[in-house]
Amino acid sequence: MIPPWQWPLAARFGLAVALGAATWLVWAATGVDEFWPRWVWFGLATVLAAEQLLRWVLRVPAGRRRWLALDGAVCALIAVADIAIWLLSGRGLFWPVFTILGLSIVFGAHAFIVNRRPDDRERVLTERVDTLTRTRRRAVESQATELKRVERDLHDGAQARLVSLGLVLGMAQELIHRDPDAAAAMVGEARTTAISALDDLRTVMHSIQPPVLSDRGLADAVRALALDLPVPVDINGAPPPDLPVPVETAAYFAIAECLANTVKHSDATTATVTYSPTPHASPIPHALRIEVADDGGGGASPARGTGLHGITQRLESLDGDLRVTSPEGGPTRVTITIPLSP
Amino acid sequence: MRVVVAEDLALLRDGLIRLLGAHGFDVVAAVDNGPDLVRALLEDPPDVAVVDVRLPPTHTDEGIRAALRAREEVDGLPVLVLSQYVERLYARELLADGRGGIGYLLKDRVSDVGDFIEAVRRVAGGGTALDPMVVAKLMDSRRRALPLDRLTPREREVLGHMAQGRSNAAIASAMVVTEKAVGKHTNNIFAKLGLQPSDDDNRRVLAVLAYLDGWGA
Known part of the structure; x- marks a missing residue:
């Protein structure tokens, strides 16, 4: 047996109408002057309306907006019920105006709080x-x-x-x-x-994935890379041990791209790779910072080649970034930063 | 000649055993991981070991580390390291003790059976065998570092052959010059790299090291 609140809307509406008609029959049989079934009908209508409003509220995505919708629905229901009671109880002084005024203030304040500028x-x-x-x-x-x-x-x-x-x-x-x-x-x-x-x-x-990187980690992979380049590369400092694999790989390919650019475009006679600890003032805490510099002709820009651009995108997905200072005439300095803790 | 083979892939291990056996080597142990390799090398040192770089348990550079450990215990134990890729960095580490008896070749080279067997014998005899790919960069190097840049292009070429482990006679025939001319070049190379006349084999290893370092001995 399905409980009435799970019936389809038409069936529940039908049940309410049937109940209303039954009370009307009872009233007609007893012959009382006062037409009391109107209060039963009012009750049934209120329950149906409240249920529809609740369903509507639940369709609003969870969060502050749903609470506002619930507030609005309750206020509207009370206001309409008050007007109905005023109509059914023989009119006179329009007293629901006070309730409606109060509800409007409550709802207005709530709406203001929800819609004010995000903090x-x-x-x-x-x-x-x-x-x-x-x-x-x-x-x-x-x-x-x-x-x-x-x-x-x-x-x-x-x-x-x-x-x-x-x-x-x-x-x-x-x-x-x-x-x-x-x-x-x-x-x-x-x-x-x-x-x-x-x-x-x-x-x-x-x-x-360069095999040396898997075998030995970033420091040795960069040393192996440097040994194979035609331009001598000085390596200063060391990266922190036990870097996460994605960080290590992204850093390696970023350094490799920078050094490849040095070899290809800059006429540099020497290049340096410097691992440095993040200064405390840095906006990104606990980051891997690497500077790749050369004494070549400068004029490098991430906008010019696809290589640096691709590297920048790869770094961004790790919340890292790549900054290039390369005035015409040189020198070129590229700073790679990758945060280590989220 | 007694050989220990270390290779974790059964297919390649069996191939190596068959190849070495067919050329008169006596394969005394064939292992598939680093710790077993060290044990096999130390318990009964062979005349030469043929070792894969990537071995269990770490699957990184286990083979190189095992070879270096064994060479610490057994002075100058000849080891030929095979790898799917070659790095100058590793070549340098293997040669760093300057004692020779080291080979470092791409696995691909086993397909040239004659050269490969030659390399195993050379390493067993205390010589070197560096893969041409490690050596290739010497020729096109634009490095402006001292003292390697003091070498003439011809001397660089000779040094490249030397790094692969060739004797003066072999270099002479490869470069189509007389052995005497090669001898002159090698002496110039030793002089320019500041290597004193002592044991000739040792000087050859040191010259190769100088080349791998890029800056000199």
Whole structure:
């Protein structure tokens, strides 16, 4: 048996009408002068209206707005009920005006509090939500682009070479008795192809996560990188130990991009990488701060190349940032900051 | 010649055992993790060890660390390190004691069986075998660092061959010059890097180290 408050609206409305009609019949049978069933009808109508209002209130999203809606609904219900009582009890002095006035003041004050300018904390939170929404979307987008690139690199590189490897080996197998010399040449070719496939795989793997970074962490990965660059790189200080993997990876690729720019564009004779502890005055507490500088010609800007831009986006998703000072004529200094605690 | 093989992937381990066995090596132990490798090397030191860099339990640079530990205990124990990638940083660490008997090659190189077996024998004999990929950057280096930049391009080329572990005779045939000319270049290299005439093999290792450091010995 379904309880009446879970019936569909029409059924509940029908029940109310039936109850109203029943009381009317009882009144007609008893022959009393006073038409008392109107109070029963008023009660039924009030219950139905209250229920509808409550449902409407519950549709408002939870929070301060819902409480305001509840307040409004209660005030409106009381005001309408008062007017109805005034009408049913023979009019006279329009006394509900006092109740309505009081309710209006209560509701008005509530509405004012809810709609007044958001306080500082709320504004900070709103900005934060905006930033998070933006950086999260970018992070997801760049991840998708990155996966697509890896897929394409594997497809065009190692996979294609392995296909050709299988082909050449198949041909060699056919020739091995008929023409051993040609077969031997093909096996040699197959070996070269296998080595090229390995080279391709190594390049792809390095672009995802350089192995030294997984093995040894940021400090040694940057040292290994510096050893391979044609420009001498001085490394000062050391990063904090046990950095989270995403921070380490983002920092590595940021440093690698900066140093690559130094080599490619700046005619620098020397570059430096400096890890520094965050000064206490910094707005971001407990951050990893790295400065990459060179003595080259300057004129670098994140707006000019896609490289620095991509790095900046990657850092943003970790709440980090990248600042470039690079006047024409040099020197160039890039500061990378990544917070370590949320 | 007695060899210990350390490689965690069964396919490659079996391949190496087969390859070394076919060329007259006696594989006395084949292990698949770092601690077992150290134990095998220390209990009964072999003539040479062929070691994969990435081994359990850490799956990082376990192989290099195990090799360096064993070399601390057993002076100059010859170790040939194989890896899916090569880093100058690791090459430098392996050579840092200046004693030779070190090889550091990409795994790809095993496909050139002749060269690979040659490298194992050379390392076992106290020589070096650095992967051409570690050495390649010497040639295109724009480093302006002293004292390597005092080397002529020809001397750099000789140093590159030396780093791969080639003898003067082998360098001569690779560069199509006389062995005497190579000897002159190597002496110039030693002089410019400030290496005193002593044990020739040792000087070769130190010259390679100087190259890896980029700044000199």
